[in-house]
Amino acid sequence: MSAAQKHWKAKDIAKDVEVLSPPDDLSTLPEPYASNGLEPDYKAKKPEWAQRYCASLDGFVALDTLERPENEEAKKEFVERFLVGLEKLFSEVNANTVQPLMLTTDFCAKCNTCSDSCHIYLSSNGDELLRPSYRTDVLRRMYKKYFTPSGRYLGGLVGADVDVTWESIARLGELAYRCNLCRRCAQACPLGLDNGLVAKEIRKLFSQELGVAPTPVHDKGTMLQLKVGSTTGLTKAAFLDNLEFIEEDIYERTGRKIKFPVDKKGADMLVMHNAGEFIAWPDNPAAFAILLDEAGVDWTLSSDMMGYDSVNYGIWYDDVQARKVALGQFKVAKELGVRRIVVGECGHAHKAIAIAADRMTTAEDRVPVESFIPVMAEFVRQGKLKFDPSKNNFPVTFHDPCNIVRQMGIVMPEREILKACAPQFREMTPHGVHNFCCGGGSGIALMNSYNFSDYRNKVTARKKFEQIINAFGEDFTNPDVVKYVCAPCSNCKGTIRDILKFYSATSTYNVQYGGLVELMVNGLASMEKPYLEFLQD
C-alpha cells in the first residue's frame, strides 16, 4: 500500500483488518543504495506470530509478552485493567510526569509541525500511523471517551471516538515501540509538546499496570540486572574474568601492562560502562583503561552487583524499575566513597543517572555524575593526551547520541576531541542537538524478537543510514578508503553495526564503526601500532 493511501484516522487503530499499515512504502535511499540492490527485503512473516501476539499494527511484534487472550472474558478483563491504568497515568501516582503528559494530550493543535522531524515518519514516506502525534491522539481520545464529561456526552463530536478493545490497546502498545523516544519531534513543536514522552507513558502504562513489556527490556533487561547485576547476564565472577582477558589483550596489542583498578575505595572517579562493551566490544573498556592510564587518573571500576553495568533500561518504559536501578548504582558509588561517577560510552546510561535519577533522591544519597566526554576533552586540553592526527587520517563522521546530546546538552567537547585527533572529520547533516536518532534508541536496538530487527534496519535506522551515506559523499563508494562512523554509545553502536551489516556497507564499501575512545587511542602519539582492528595488518 502506498504511503499516500495511509491516511489513518485515530479511530482506525481499532479497525478490523489483519494488518493495519505494513511498512511497505519506504523512502528512497541515496545512491548507491537507490540502485545497487543491496537492500534486503523483510524476512517472511509466520502466521503463528499473528495468532499468538498482536501483529496487526504493521506485521511486526515488539511486545512479545502480550499474548492474545483465549476468550472474550479475558479480553474484557484486559480492557478494564487498561482503563484503570489509563486513569492512573493522569493522576497523583504519576505526579512526576503528569504535567508534560497532560499538556501534550490537552493542547496538541495537530499542526503536524513535528512530523517532519521524526526519522521514522520520514522513512515511512509519511505513514499517518507513524506521525508523532498519532499515538497521542489515540490515547487522548481513549481517555476522553471514558474519563471526561465532554467525551461521555458528546462522543465523536469532541473526538471521543476510538473503540477501546483488546486489539486497539495492543496496537497502541505496539505503536509505543515504533518510537525511539528521541524527542526530536518535541524540539520542533511550537507549543513545546512532547510526543516522545507520550510514547514512553504508554509503555509505562503497559509495564507498570499490565505487566507487559518486551522481554529484552524487562525480563532480560531490568529484572535480570537487578537479579544478577547485568542485562547481559554477566555475573561478578565472569566480569572479573573478562577484565583479566582484556588486560592480556591490551598487553598483546600495545605492550602496555595495565591493570583495571577494581573496587578501589576513595578513588577520584568510578567509571561505569555498559556491560555489553565487555562482551561485544572489549576494545572499548580497554581504550578507556589506556586513556585513563596515560592521563594518570585515580579511577576504579566496581564489581558490586549494581556497579559494573551502567545501563538502566527502566527509563525507556518503567519508572519503578528505573528508580531501583539508579538508586542501586548510587549506593555503590557512595559505599566506595568515590568523588564522582563518570559514565562511559552509553547514551541512555548518561541520561538515566545524570538526568532521570537527578530528582529521585537528595544530594546526600548521590554523588556527582558526569560524562566521560568533557573529562577526556579536559585531558586533551591539558596535554595529558597527545595525538598524532596522521594516524587517523581517514574520513570520520560522528553520530550524536540523543541522550547525551539532545537530552543532555553535551555538544562541543566531543567535537573538540575529534578535531584534535581526526583530520578528516566531517559532520552529518543535520548534527549536534538536531541530529537524527540512530534508530535503535529506547530499547529498539536490543529488540530482535521474531522479525523486529528487520523493522529497525529498514525503517527506524533508515534515516541514519542515509545520513551516513551522505556524510561520506564520494568517498562512500570507494572501498579503498576506510570510513569510520564514530558513535559513543553502545546502543547506537549496535544499531549502526547492524545496519552496516544489513546493507553490506562494510563488506562492499569499507564503512567501519566504533566508539570515540577507540579512535582516540588509535590517534595517540604514544601508540606504536594501530589500535583499530580494521587498520591492523
Next chain:
Amino acid sequence: MEAALPLAIFVIIALAAFLLLSAKKFVDYSRWSKHARFDLYPVPKEGSKKNEYGGSYYEENEWWEKGRSTSAVTELLDIGQEMFFIRKLFIHQRGLWYFSFLFHFGLYFLFGWSVLLLIGGLIYPCPEWFAVIIGIVGYIGFIIATIGCCGLLLRRIFSKSARINMTPIEYFNLFFLLAVLVTGIISWLWFADPIVIAHEVFTLSLVNVPPIVIAHLIMLGILLIYIPMSRMGHYVGKFFAFHGMWDNDPNTAGSKVEQNVIEMGKRQPKDHWAAPHTQA
C-alpha cells in the same frame, strides 16, 4: 435599557470569567510543576553562548565545581520569539506560519484594543488622538486576525493531512472565532462606536444597541468563557510546556530543586500501580 443592562453585565462577567478561568487553568497545571527532569536542548537560559548551539553545563569537566552561567535575557528573548513570532512554526512549517502568525498577532492586537477600550470607556469622552489610536489598533487586529482565521480554516478544510484527524469541535472553534470576528467588523464599522459601547458596558448604561452588536457581544462573551476551557487555552499550556523542557537546574545540596524533591517524596498517592514488580 432593561434589555441592554443584562447584556452589559454578561459582557463584564464574561471578561472576568476569561481571566478567572485562565488563572484557574494556570493553577491546575502548576499543581504538577514539581516533576522529574525533561531536559531538551537548546535550553535558552544556558549562558556562555551555549544556548546558541544547545550546550549545557554538562559540557564542563566537574561541572558541579564550576559556577553555572545562566541568562534570563536569552530566556526572555526566546520566550518572546515563541510567543509573538511563533518561531518554531516559522522554521519548520512556513506555509502554516503565515496564517497562524496573522491570526495570533491579530488576537494580540485585539487584546490590546480591548484594554484600550476599557481605558477609553472609563475616561469617556476620551481625547481625539486616543480614539484614533484605538481605531487603528482595532482595524489592524480585526483585519489580520480574520485573514489568519480564514487561512487556518481553509487549511483544515482542504489539506488532507490537516483534515484527517480533526474533530468536529476543532472546526467549530475556528468557525466560532470567525463569526465573532466578522460580527465585530460589521458592528464596529457600520453600526456602533466601540468606545461608546465600551463606556456604556463598563458604566452599566448600555442603551439602544443594534441587533448585530447584541449578537456580537453575546458571542464574544460566550467565546471568552469558552476559550480557557477548550484547546484554544493553549496560551496557558505553552508556558508550562517550555518551562518543563528548560528546567534543567541540578538537584544540588540545599537548592530549591532539592526542597522540591523532598516534597515530592512526601506525596502519598491513593493509587498504586498493579503490576507485581512494582510492589516489590
